[in-house]
Amino acid sequence: MAANRAVAYKEPGKVEVVDTDYPTFELKDGPGVNPANVGRKVPHGAILRTVASNICGSDQHMVRGRTTAPPNLVLGHEITGEVVETGPDVEFIKVGDLVSVPFNISCGRCRNCKERKTGICLNVNPDRPGSAYGYVDMGGWVGGQAQYVLVPYADWNLLKFPDRDQALEKIMDLTMLSDILPTGFHGAVTAGVGVGSTVYVAGAGPVGLAAAASAQLLGAAVVIVGDMNEDRLAQARSFGCETVNVGAGDLPEQLGEILGVPEVDCGIDAVGFEARGHGHGAQAQEAPATVLNSLMSITAAGGALGIPGLYVTGDPGAVDEAAKHGSLSLSLGTGWAKSLSFTTGQCPVMKYNRQLMMAILHGRLEIAKAVNAKAIPLQDAPTGYAEFDAGAATKYVLDPNGYIKA
Incomplete structure (x- = not known):
């Protein structure tokens, strides 16, 4: 089985890159995982090799100790990846697809999802509506500042880029679609x-x-x-x-x-x-x-x-x-x-991400330039967090698997 490395919150002011489990199609017990979600089967999921995963200001709230996030929580809700494995219930998403992952996890089946309110899905967090990867009180879905990550309800959640080569050319812009x-x-x-x-x-x-x-x-x-x-x-x-x-x-x-x-x-x-x-x-x-x-x-x-x-x-x-x-x-x-x-509330990402993808692909929006995006390797995540917290005018993009060109 492949190894996995990820960024974990350790204590206020400190993150570390740690060895962690390779994803499976079942939620395991771990830091921040809602007990009611432990053992939950995910046959509708896909495992991604991470192409890019960004450090977010929302992550900084946890890292500063300003939430009830537990130690060793694997961080990361801004995920772009390549599909390397699909569960038996996945019909349309295929191995090799390059995809953007909305930071809100949604089922596509509940009343709210059907009304495009994907930020407050009723079926993914046992405690309250709404969920996200690698985030406190969001159901315990493992974060994507890692080499590999599990995405549930893959056919519903994943936004496939239409052309792989074009997507990799514009990946620093497209990674911003996740959040x-x-x-x-x-x-x-x-x-x-x-x-x-x-x-x-x-x-x-x-x-x-x-x-x-x-x-x-x-x-x-x-x-x-x-x-x-x-x-x-x-x-x-x-x-x-x-x-x-x-x-x-x-x-x-x-x-x-x-x-x-x-x-x-x-x-x-x-x-x-x-x-x-x-x-x-x-x-x-x-x-x-x-x-x-x-x-x-x-x-x-x-x-x-x-x-x-x-x-x-x-x-x-x-x-x-x-x-x-x-x-x-x-x-x-x-x-x-x-x-x-x-x-207020979580943005329902799926309401906008495809249209914004088209704006990027057709040259209407240079969002990476606007936010001063900078790619760094996974092992440099602690430095990225520290510089961002100190006020750097930079959006740090983690490159765990070497997809991003210099």
Whole structure:
């Protein structure tokens, strides 16, 4: 049987590349695996040799110790791979196919899946709707920052690339289809971005940059990205965004200098629960509701907020007792008074990934360039995590099996 190597969370601030089991068509007991999923048969699954698996900001929340993730959890929910084995119930996906894996695991059979709400599948996580690879409280499906990974419901979940050679040429773009590109696009769509919109994106990390690029694709007139990290703001400017340093002054005033008015049509939160207070420089204290409240204040009446940033129900490192359980001090009255709408939760990746694949393959979107993607070997994952956590304006793409050209 083939060997397998994977990236595992060890303790706050530490990941390691470890030897681990080669996947089988059955869920085994292990770190983070829901007991009700142990022994679950996966005849509908496929085993992939990983082509690319990206480090995500959502992974960083776990690695910082800001979730209830257990030690030795194998990480990785942004997966692109080559099919090397299929279960007996797989009919259409074939060995040798090059595929993108939506980070949300879904069955294709439940009511929510049939309504295209694949981020809240009812059948893959015994505890609550919704699941993902290598993620705390998501059912215990093993992560894909590894040489090999199991994908359940393969015929349903996997997006096959139409041409292998073309896909490998554009693999640094196509690897973003598993999560950050559809997630950013979902943020822009749910914020109501359209032709001529003015858009503010809070956060210049990879998801924020993907949301900004998506807003441009959707026809926005002006896309403004806010952050405190000057390197990441420079990355946003590199593909035509306006930027504001939220630690350097009043946000509405800075928006007014760009737009002539202190508000935007559409607001996108690509920060999440580890947000820091605006207007206080890089050492600002954590204030988990600050981005949501500022977005309500600067989004025009009748507008919408897309919220792809992660919010959790269990945060041991939160600033107060309420926030430890996901309860934040939201100015909901502001939202009500302005008739704002909100969309939260996992992006239903399958709602967008094929269309975005076509945009990439036909040269309409250079997402790898927008997020400054950099391929590194699997053994360099700890360095990638450390540099990303320190604020590098880089999207790290793990190359466990040497598919990615220099």
